[in-house]
Amino acid sequence: MIAAFKQRFGPAPEVRVFRAPGRVNLIGEHTDYNLGFVLPVALELATYIAAAPSGDGKLRIYSEDRAEGREFDAASLGSLERSGHWTDYPVGVAQELVRAGIAVGGTNLLIRSTVPEGSGLSSSAALEVSSALALLGGRPIEKLELAKLCQRAERNFVGMPCGIMDQYISVFGRAHSAVEIDCRSLGHRLVTLPESVTFVAVNSMVKHALSGSAYHDRVRECAAAVTELQKAFPTVQSLRDATVEQLDAVSAQLDPVVAKRARHVITEDARVNGFVSASAAGDVAGMGRLMVESHRSLQHDYEVSCAELDLLVDAALQIEGVHGSRMTGGGFGGCTVTLVERSAAPAFATAIVQEYSRAMGITPRVYVCDPADGAGEVKKLETIPSAE
Ligand code: GLA
Numbered sequence: 001m002i003a004a005f006k007q008r009f010g011p012a013p014e015v016r017v018f019r020a021p022g023r024v025n026l027i028g029e030h031t032d033y034n035l036g037f038v039l040p041v042a043l044e045l046a047t048y049i050a051a052a053p054s055g056d057g058k059l060r061i062y063s064e065d066r067a068e069g070r071e072f073d074a075a076s077l078g079s080l081e082r083s084g085h086w087t088d089y090p091v092g093v094a095q096e097l098v099r100a101g102i103a104v105g106g107t108n109l110l111i112r113s114t115v116p117e118g119s120g121l122s123s124s125a126a127l128e129v130s131s132a133l134a135l136l137g138g139r140p141i142e143k144l145e146l147a148k149l150c151q152r153a154e155r156n157f158v159g160m161p162c163g164i165m166d167q168y169i170s171v172f173g174r175a176h177s178a179v180e181i182d183c184r185s186l187g188h189r190l191v192t193l194p195e196s197v198t199f200v201a202v203n204s205m206v207k208h209a210l211s212g213s214a215y216h217d218r219v220r221e222c223a224a225a226v227t228e229l230q231k232a233f234p235t236v237q238s239l240r241d242a243t244v245e246q247l248d249a250v251s252a253q254l255d256p257v258v259a260k261r262a263r264h265v266i267t268e269d270a271r272v273n274g275f276v277s278a279s280a281a282g283d284v285a286g287m288g289r290l291m292v293e294s295h296r297s298l299q300h301d302y303e304v305s306c307a308e309l310d311l312l313v314d315a316a317l318q319i320e321g322v323h324g325s326r327m328t329g330g331g332f333g334g335c336t337v338t339l340v341e342r343s344a345a346p347a348f349a350t351a352i353v354q355e356y357s358r359a360m361g362i363t364p365r366v367y368v369c370d371p372a373d374g375a376g377e378v379k380k381l382e383t384i385p386s387a388e
Contacts, residue, residue: 042173
C-alpha cells in the first residue's frame with residue numbers, strides 16, 4: 001500500500017497506515033439514538049488509509065476502490081459544505097477536527113477498503129474513523145473523543161442523524177469479543193460468546209432508496225413518543241427509560257405508528273440484556289430466539305426490513321445448525337446476521353447462497369464474523385489486504 005501511495009502522490013519521507021473496521025450488530029437495532037443498549041462486534045473487514053503530509057497545503061483524498069478522488073485547500077476546510085460526494089465523510093471529519101482545535105494541514109490520503117458499501121456493515125464509520133486517525137497522523141486522541149468526533153462529522157456534515165454505535169465499535173472493538181455499549185453512559189463491557197457457535201453475515205446485495213429518509217422519520221417518531229410519555233411519566237428522558245407498561249398506559253394518546261416504533265425500541269433494549277445473559281449461560285437456543293424476536297419486531301413494529309431481508313431470515317431458519325437470524329444495521333437492505341453452530345457454518349453458507357439466488361436471482365455475499373480489534377495504526381504492513 002505504501003508503494004501504491006508513492007506511485008500516486010510521489011515520494012514521501014514517512015507514510016503511515018491506519019485501519020478502522022466495519023461491524024456487524026448482533027442485537028440492539030435502532031436503540032442507540034434512544035440511548036439504550038447495542039451489541040456489535042468489529043470485523044476483519046476494514047478501511048485502510050495510507051497518509052503523509054502533502055507539503056503544499058492541499059488535502060488530497062483518493063480511493064483505490066473507486067479509482068477516484070478530490071483535492072481541497074486545507075486552510076479552507078472549516079468553511080466547506082456537504083457536496084453529496086463520498087469525500088463528505090473524510091472532509092466532515094477534517095472539519096470536526098478543526099472545530100475541536102486540532103490543526104489539519106495539507107495531507108495526502110490513499111484509501112483502500114474491504115468493507116462492502118451499502119451493506120449495513122458500517123463502511124461509513126470505518127471511513128470516518130480511519131480518516132480521523134490518518135489526519136491526526138499519530139497525534140494522540142482519547143478513544144471516546146475519537147468516536148464522538150466521527151459521529152459529529154456524520155450528523156453535522158453528512159446530515160445523517162445517526163447514533164454512536166458504528167463509530168464506537170470501530171474504535172473500541174476487540175478480537176474474540178462482542179461489545180455491549182450503553183449508549184447513554186457511553187461505557188461498555190466485553191461479552192465473550194459461546195465457543196460452539198459463530199455469526200455469519202449474508203449480504204442481500206440490495207439497498208433501497210428509503211433508508212435515508214426512513215431513518216430520519218424513525219428518529220422523529222421516537223422523539224414524539226418520548227414527548228407523550230413524559231407528560232405522564234416525567235422521569236422518561238428517552239425511550240431507554242420507558243417500560244412497556246408505561247407505553248400501554250399512554251397508548252390512547254399516541255399515534256398508533258408512533259406507539260409501534262416505541263414498542264420496538266423498549267422491547268429491543270430488553271432483548272439485548274436477555275441475549276447477553278443467555279450468552280453467559282451458554283444458552284445458544286435462547287440467543288437465537290431473541291434474534292428472531294428482534295427481527296420480527298424490526299419487520300412489523302419498526303418497519304425497517306424488506307422482502308429480501310425477510311427472505312434471508314426465513315430461509316436461514318430452515319437450515320441445519322441455525323439458532324437464529326435477523327437483519328442487522330439500519331435496514332431496507334444490507335445484511336442479515338445468523339447464529340449458527342460453528343461446524344455447520346460452511347454448509348449454511350452454501351445453502352443460503354443457493355436459496356437466495358434461486359428465489360431472488362441475486363447471488364448474496366457471505367462473511368464470517370470473527371470479532372476483530374478496533375481502529376489503530378497498522379504496524380505490520382504485511383497484514384494489509386492487497387488492492388482488488
Ligand atoms: C445505522 C446507524 C446506527 C444505528 C443503526 C441501527 O447503522 O448509523 O447509529 O442507529 O443504523 O441500529
